[in-house]
Amino acid sequence: MWAFIHKLGSPKWFYGISARLMPWFWAAATLLILAGTIWGLAFAPADYQQGNSFRIIYVHVPAAFLAQSIFVGMASAGLVFMVWKIKVADMAAAVMAPLGAAMTFVALFSGGVWGIPTWGTWWIWDARLTSMLILLFLYVGVIALRGAFASRDSGSRAASVLAMVGVINIPIIKYSVDWWYTLHQPASFTITSRPTMPLEMWAPLLMMVLGFYCFFIALTLMRTRNEILRRESGKRWVQALAEESV
Amino acid sequence: MSSSDTLDQPLTVVEPRGGLGVALVATLRRDLTLMLRRRSEVMNPLVFFALVITLFPLGLSPDPRLLATVAPGLLWVAALLATLLSLDSLFRADFEDGSLEQLLLAPQPLAAMVLAKVVVHWLLTGLPLALMAPVLGLMLGLPAGSHLILMLALALGSASLSLVGAIGAALTVGLARGGVLLSLLVLPLYIPVLIFGAGAVQAALLGDGVGAHLAILGALLALAVMLSPWAIAAALRISVNG
Numbered sequence: 205m206w207a208f209i210h211k212l213g214s215p216k217w218f219y220g221i222s223a224r225l226m227p228w229f230w231a232a233a234t235l236l237i238l239a240g241t242i243w244g245l246a247f248a249p250a251d252y253q254q255g256n257s258f259r260i261i262y263v264h265v266p267a268a269f270l271a272q273s274i275f276v277g278m279a280s281a282g283l284v285f286m287v288w289k290i291k292v293a294d295m296a297a298a299v300m301a302p303l304g305a306a307m308t309f310v311a312l313f314s315g316g317v318w319g320i321p322t323w324g325t326w327w328i329w330d331a332r333l334t335s336m337l338i339l340l341f342l343y344v345g346v347i348a349l350r351g352a353f354a355s356r357d358s359g360s361r362a363a364s365v366l367a368m369v370g371v372i373n374i375p376i377i378k379y380s381v382d383w384w385y386t387l388h389q390p391a392s393f394t395i396t397s398r399p400t401m402p403l404e405m406w407a408p409l410l411m412m413v414l415g416f417y418c419f420f421i422a423l424t425l426m427r428t429r430n431e432i433l434r435r436e437s438g439k440r441w442v443q444a445l446a447e448e449s450v
Numbered sequence: 451m452s453s454s455d456t457l458d459q460p461l462t463v464v465e466p467r468g469g470l471g472v473a474l475v476a477t478l479r480r481d482l483t484l485m486l487r488r489r490s491e492v493m494n495p496l497v498f499f500a501l502v503i504t505l506f507p508l509g510l511s512p513d514p515r516l517l518a519t520v521a522p523g524l525l526w527v528a529a530l531l532a533t534l535l536s537l538d539s540l541f542r543a544d545f546e547d548g549s550l551e552q553l554l555l556a557p558q559p560l561a562a563m564v565l566a567k568v569v570v571h572w573l574l575t576g577l578p579l580a581l582m583a584p585v586l587g588l589m590l591g592l593p594a595g596s597h598l599i600l601m602l603a604l605a606l607g608s609a610s611l612s613l614v615g616a617i618g619a620a621l622t623v624g625l626a627r628g629g630v631l632l633s634l635l636v637l638p639l640y641i642p643v644l645i646f647g648a649g650a651v652q653a654a655l656l657g658d659g660v661g662a663h664l665a666i667l668g669a670l671l672a673l674a675v676m677l678s679p680w681a682i683a684a685a686l687r688i689s690v691n692g
Contacts, residue, residue, distance in 0.1 A: 286684075341638040348634060352625050361688045362621050366635060369617055369681050 213290035215432045216441050222425040229422035236415030244408035251405075257321040260314050262409060266416035268311040271339060274304035274420065278346070279371035282364030292428065294360045295435065297367065298350065299427035303420065305343035312336050342370040473558040474566050481570040484543070491539055492574050495532040496582055502528040503586045514591035521590035522600070522651035526644055528586075529579045529604055530611065534633055534640075536575045537615040540567070541623040541686065550623075554690055561679035564686065568616045568679075576608025596654035603660075606667045607647040613674040613682075614639045620685035643670055 244262040251258035281297035284290055315333060316326045327333065346363050353359030401409075436442045485492055506524050507517060517524075544550040553563055583604050584597040592600070618636035622628030650663035 338638045338641055341634070345631075345635045345638065348631055349621060352622075352628070352631055358624070358688055358691070362685065365617075365681055365685050365688065366621060369639065372677075 213288065213292055215292055215295075215436050216439075218292045219429055219432050222429055226422055226425045226429075229418050229425065233415050233418035233422055236411050236418060240408045240411035240415055244405075244412065248405050248408055249402070254322055257318065258405075260318040262412045264311060264314040264318060265409060266413045267307045267314060268336065269413055270416050270420055271304060271308040271311050271336065273417075274300050274307060275339065275342070275367070276371060278304060279364075279367040282367040286361065286364050286368075291435070292432070294364070295431040296424060296428045297364065298360070299431055300424055301343060301347045301350070301363075303423060303427075305340060305347065307420075308336060308340040308343060312340065346370065470558050470562060473556065474562060477553075477563055477566040478570060481567055482573070485570060485574050491536075492578070495536045495575055496578055498535055499528050499532040499579055499582065500586060502531065503590065507590070518591040518593065518655075521587060521592045522596075522648045522655065524590065525583055525587060525592075525600065526604070526607075526648040526651070529583065529608065530637075530640055530644060532579055533575055533608060533611045533615060534636060536571070537619045537636065538622075538629055538632060540571055540616055540619040541689075545623045545689070550686065551690055554687060560683040560686065564616065564620075564682045565675075565679045568612050568682070571616070572609050572612040576612055577605060579608060580604035592651075593655065596651055599654040599660050599664075600651050603647045603650040603664060603667060606664065606671055607643045610643050610667070610671045610674045611640060613671075613678040614643075617678055617681045617685055620682045620689060622689075623686070624689035643667065646670070 240262065245259055248259070250256050278297045278300045281293040281300065284293040285297065312333070315336070319325055319327065346366050349366050350359045350363040353362060433442055433445075503524065506520075510516065510520070541550060544553070554560060556563065580601050583600050587597055587600055615636050618632050618639075621635065622632045625631065646663050646666045650660045650667065653660045653663055
């Protein structure tokens with residue numbers, strides 16, 4: 205167990221194993237997102253109330269899922285970095301933050317576009333919209349704090365602490381629907397309970413969610429590898445790697 | 451005095467009493483004394499609070515009915531910004547003169563010591579803001595019945611604001627220009643307190659029960675007291691070492 209963790213913590217080992225894992229995740233992400241998109245946009249039945257506009261759900265919901273999951277992932281990586289001083293965890297946390305911020309923005313934007321046909325407005329001060337906006341600010345704060353320090357190690361540790369502090373915001377987002385229910389419909393999609401939508405609508409959504417997660421994992425692996433090469437550029441194995449490929 | 455005289459006397463070394471209680475009282479007293487000697491720093495957030503509240507009738511409308519309906523939110527947002535303004539100085543002076551390092555080196559747990567510092571911050575920022583709020587509420591046409599609730603909610607809520615804000619202050623104390631970054635880090639975390647604090651005053655205005663709002667504010671404070679000292683301590687260690 206401990207040997208495994210130590211191995212995982214070594215950038216060189218991680219660089220090797222991620223090279224083998226990454227193509228699988230890319231392939232799964234491409235397949236799932238392609239199939240989910242085609243099924244969701246072309247074959248799933250239109251909603252009896254919202255018509256075709258409901259199809260934005262196939263981008264909106266996976267992005268919102270990812271936006272929240274990435275923050276938890278970033279905070280967990282920060283915790284691992286703070287407790288065991290595993291550098292790879294910090295590199296992963298560093299590359300996750302911009303992706304999470306982008307996903308939060310995608311969820312907010314697609315929600316606004318969806319709001320026009322359903323609610324007749326781009327923005328309402330509803331609990332979940334507001335919490336997503338707060339999440340975006342939290343991401344920006346973590347990214348800004350990491351960049352503000354002159355020494356990279358201090359920035360990494362400060363960003364880890366802030367991510368762990370910010371993760372208390374995630375339950376607030378999750379339960380905000382129950383706290384101040386306003387205009388937003390209650391969550392229509394959960395993995396644990398039976399779906400309230402018909403299967404033909406729900407199955408492509410599940411594919412899209414899984415596809416987005418695979419995309420996130422693949423992209424994080426790829427960007428962590430780049431980060432490893434950048435930070436470890438003085439190490440012998442990286443230089444050997446560079447000479448090999450020349 | 452001959453040397454034999456001093457040798458005859460029993461050598462007494464006054465051991466510094468290192469108990470946690472003594473250290474806490476010493477920190478409290480030191481910080482209170484220092485802050486009370488810099489009166490303008492204590493006064494500035496209060497003046498800022500009054501000034502921001504003065505701006506709203508000028509910008510919105512002097513209509514007392516309109517002002518009374520938005521007063522809970524205005525008072526809370528202004529108090530929140532006033533707290534934010536005072537945060538930057540929380541650890542700044544100690545960081546610059548090196549006494550923060552001494553605090554880090556002290557044998558007592560840092561989390562307890564920073565709690566004492568935050569208590570002083572609340573006593574000289576949050577509590578005065580809460581005491582001052584009814585006067586400004588009066589000027590905004592807030593009905594008399596809600597003044598006590600406003601004070602109570604602000605006193606409870608501002609303690610959470612001090613605790614959470616101290617995390618941000620500790621993270622940015624090592625940075626030369628951490629002011630804007632501090633607000634970016636801290637304001638999102640202030641939102642739950644704002645919602646329930648302003649909600650309590652709003653409920654008092656509408657004649658609803660305020661118990662639930664105050665209870666949630668108390669729960670947020672309990673959570674903040676429990677968790678934030680550790681985060682503040684960790685953040686201070688990062689800032690001082692970095």
